[in-house]
Amino acid sequence: MATLSTPPVSLPRHPNTTTTTVNNDLLSLIDQCTNTKQLQQVHARMLRTGLFFDPYSSSKLITASALSSFSSLDYARRVFDQIPQPNLYTWNTLIRGYASSSEPSQSIVVFLEMLYRGCELPNKFTYPFVIKAASELKDLLIGTGFHGMVIKSSLGSDVFILNSLIHFYGSCGDLDLAYRVFLNIPKKDLVSWNSMITAFVQGNYPNKVFEMFREMELENVKPNDITMLGVLSACAKKVDIEFGRWVCSYIERNEIRVNLTLNNAMLDMYVKCGSIEDAKRLFDNMQEKDVVSWTTMLDGYAQLEKYDEAHRVFEAMPCQDIAAWNVLISSYEQNGKPKEALATFRKLQTSKTAKPDEVTLVSTLSSCAQLGAIDLGRWIHVYIKKQGIKMNCHLTTSLIDMYAKCGELEEALEVFNSVERKDVFNWSAMIAGLAMHGRGRAALDLFSRMLEAKVKPNAVTFTNILCACSHTGLVDEGRNLFHQMEPIYGVVPGLKHYTCMVDILGRSGHLKEAMQFIEEMPIAPNASVWGALLASCRLHGNVELAEKACSQLLELDPKNHGAYVLLSNIYAKSGKWDQVSGLRKFMRDSGLKKEPGCSLIEVNGIIHEFLVGDNSHPLSKEIYSKLDEVATRLKSVGYAPNESHLLQLVEEEGMKEHALNLHSEKLAIAYGLIGMGPSQPIRVVKNLRVCGDCHSFAKLISRLYEREILLRDRYRFHHFKEGHCSCMDFW
Template sequence: MATTTIGPLIPVAANPRSQNGSQRFPADHPILSFLDEHNTLTTADLKRIHARMLRFDLLRHPYAASRLLTSFALSPSRNLPYALRLFDQIPHPNLYSWNILIRSLASSPLPYLSLHLFSRMLTSSPHSPDRFTFPFVIKAAAELEMLGEGSALHGLVIKSPFHSDVFILNSLVHFYAVCGCLDLSRQVFDFIPQKDVVSWNSMITALVRADRCNDALELFKAMEQSGFAPNDVTMVSLLSACGKKGNLELGWWMHSYIKQNGIKQCLILNNAILDMYAKCGSSADASLLFNSMKKKDSISWTTMLVAYAKSFEFDAARRVFDEMPHRDTAVWNALISGYEQNGRPKDALAAFNELRDVAKLEPDELTFVAALSACSQLCALESGKRIHSHLKSNSFVLNYHLATALIDMYSKCGDLENAVEVFRSVNKRDVFVWSSMIAGLAMHGRGMEAMDLFKEMQVAKVKPNHVTFTNILSACSHAGLVEEGRMYFTKMLPLYGIAPQIEHYGCMADILGRAGRLEEARELIKSMPFQPPASAWGALLGACVVHGDVLLGELACHKLLELEPRNDGAYVLLSNLYAKAGRWEDVGRLRKSMRDQGLKKEPGCSSMEVDGVIHEFLVGDASHPLSERIYKKLEEMTERLKAVGYEANRTQLLQNVEDEVGKEHALSLHSEKLAIAYGLISVRETMAIRINKNLRICEDCHSVGKLISDVYGREILIRDRYRFHHFKQGRCSCKDYW
């Protein structure tokens, strides 16, 4: 039989008839044989084959048409738009053709087309769905999280001959879990008459993803008791559960179980073990596994980097980064986020600049979010504005994540006006965008505006979550809005369906404590439906310091230290309380107790950004290159303040200094005063001096901030651990309520 070729490699019969002249059956046609033998054909090759099949009228044969459709829909060079057009040319597509296209569309970026094709199949095809059709279309519904459509598919399954098919029921277990209906997912799982390993794996994975790790582990035990041997997929899910729980001992057991039961340690499983060790904080175990792995991919390297960063082994993290065979933007993101999330924001910004200026890579959304978070931590407004400018000039769309990061950055850098501008510029705002703006108003003491924004959020029909209420209660706390805070707290569950959690009780205790209602705060803490957390006792202790209640302060400190015996902040707060009461022997006793336990007070540190450079000051710091000028300015400040009646607040000292001059000198060396002095000599008079303080500002420094803003005519913004203090014309935005 004579043949021709389509291109250099594709033989095609010139005549579809056999040697005896009869019509050749399509199944053994050379074109179809060629398609069976070659799965790496290009789209151009397939189009040429399509043309030849049209010439020989092969597409009217359902089998022949389905073979070509399979190549366009599922091959490495698949072309779905062309496959759809081809499908419409088939006069009588068989069920296989319908299933192939439904399957391919379900895994495409447009899974809703799979549902549309399925609907078309039901209405205009002689074929009924089979055991292969349902899993594919259910997968499409899962991708789109379309609960109604998926439930309707479930109804069709129940009415079909395949209502007990394990393959279909497994897909329904996954579908309901993805849609957040874990109870329905479990009901389907329990209904499966003959479960397979995939059934168990699907349900275990669903529980882990829903953060029901204990339930997942219980199901794992039931799986073993039912005689099913877990495989690598099972263990990947269980290792994820261990990582989420942070349970290293369980993780060790899981790793040992894998070895003892001969479960093949493929790359995916090894990466899961590595990730578990990283999340459990064991960089040593992660390193042992990493070094023993014969095969590694970018996930392996990145996970090891993250493990070191979480363990604060930053030199090791950077070494892993430098040794990586390939560093793309995702790897840089891991390094930047590793620094940013583990207390090294300066290094995060340095790595961000290195990514752009040295590696010449383009940051993506995750890069910008991490860099903006680093700016937030450092109060680095100039750097944050440059990043925002880059986003604008490169036409980045402000999605929820970027909008939230920008609002947070501007709020925490003291530029509330720009934060509001970003918020108003976002067309679609999710609950986190709203909550971030409420938090920004809260930290600046604008409680009434925060409440107005919360009302606006309700008008926009955005449902608040537990974060929203934490922020609105914080706003009430900073603004002294006691009754308003109580109202929101009591309405959380009945009106919004959100049960108050630990953080909400802590906020409420803070609201009452700051307002001097110390006994009410104590009773609230005692009435908590769970063990009162350290944060609640800490809030009460802080309030006792402000209002001078020594007895209740001692009780709060005792409770706090029961929960966190090495909490240096508890000792410092009680020392403050004793110092204010003049009980210096008790101050000395506490300081000795701290020394005996090896505890040290966290040193006060104030930082500020000038011309893109972060400058840091510790108490009594003399390491700055301009130290001599700073101390001269500090002396000048002191003299000018004394001239307008300033007297140092000596109750802020944590030790009994006999010499009055010594007391004054000790107070003058606080880090925020050094930062203010540096700001006066380095920041243009038209600009505000912005300072970030790691601890709560003391009363003396607060008084100095107000006076300097008046005497020098400068705006000073100090962000301490809890809120912003905006000093202007001798007044503070907190109205001396903090």
């Protein structure tokens, strides 16, 4: 038998060897090739001996070049183009190779070329490959065309083709057509059932999966591991732990082959159903584990916020790939722990065990946005450029959001304008950025540009544009947009949109209209709707309506401390001190406490956090000394603390004399004056709405100290410069 060496191919050369033996030996070398270079050597010898022009021999070479583990479709195509009259098997091989490649459209191109040449007609082996290509492309029109060709070719009852069509229609999301194909299969095999189950899983119809599984039982079709993968996925989507446990016992009882993939599916089901104990038992008993197994367990602990256990799993992982880092970072970010997310990202940078990918950067940018960490946000933007990372919609949207929430609206606009093909998420994020900065007119102009660009707005877009109208007092514009949502744009208003409308009307003093609007809502108002009305009552001092709104709000959310605080402030503003005392006593007796004010400021890339009355900062003495200096300067120009705002600090009895100076945003601003250069803007992020006294305080500081202050509260941005605020005192 001939052997293959990597450089020159050794071929029999003795004169006594017959042509047939040489050819057979030459063909056997194709099976021994382990790389393209070796295959090319065999190809060259086949051309010299003329063996290449034998249809069987050339098809064997094409198969190796297109379908082997070292396949090169570019090379396979060049080989194919040398064949004078390729047979149907050869065409099918090339079509199949492209269908499974990163360029499935080429599979269809080759198919059309075969039809154009007219030398071969597609058969029952051709169609599954081109239908697979259409599935990869999710092109309903092309795939439906193939379906028609199948019927015309009298192949409409071929089970292999029909199974491919189920997969195709499922991939395109047309489950009705997929099911119709399934029902019309004369003799369904296991692949038919599995294909339909997979289609229902992909379409997020777990109940249909369960129905199919029961039908299989009734039809005496024995499921295999692929079937059970689909059923377990449906359990995970349905979050049905009891049925999930039954499925796992069913697998064991029926001795279904359990491989690593099926074990991982069981693990994933347990985690998504919230049963970390079941997941741990299975994980500990698994003889074979891969990175998916470890990452699933890590994700399970992280989603339950059991971070000690999550870190133990992380440290024990044989390989800490980027997916594992992403689980920790995104879990912290999604569970309201942005500081921990950034700390984990910095560990990733120093560990050098993995390289940040798109998911890492999106989660980290979101954490930067939450904290106002502009320095790290800018660094990530530079990193993306230096690493040549493709700017897809997720990254661009995250960058726009980060810059806008960190107070850099112009940089957000720069990123937005740099995107050639903007999707609805890019537009919506930029509209949101303009809205939170009080640029209502600019947001409306951008919305108009979005419509001109033929981008259809979605529910999020309307939430953002209505917020822009609310922050800027654009009542008529807000009304018009709200009433156009469903009839013109096909977006059914949800509770967020109704809340925005109540806010638009209420803020502008149209309280009676706001109340009527709530009464006429086609859906039941939630706590947010009543909260918006209550906040408007505080602004305009309407006690009677405030009591009604507060009563409705507390009926829906009895532990909403914010409602009591708002009503207390409204009573105080109206001089109803007995009611103020009653509310304060009720809150104390009920154990309800106002959410403490918390402000963040980034100085030299480090986030500093201040709570109300905080003295834990290492420079606490200097900060309070600076505040005393600021207070003296402010009093010299006529500033007097507005003690009515003390009422917002319901739980802070006995601190009235100094309480206003203890507000967290004042501590953060004072630290900014100490730790930042005169040309640097002071950026503060606060968890609550900024109070009127702190607002006045920041305006005066911006003038007396000639500093730009960017204060982001729970609802919007305030840009303080030269004694003025961008909100024009409408917030």
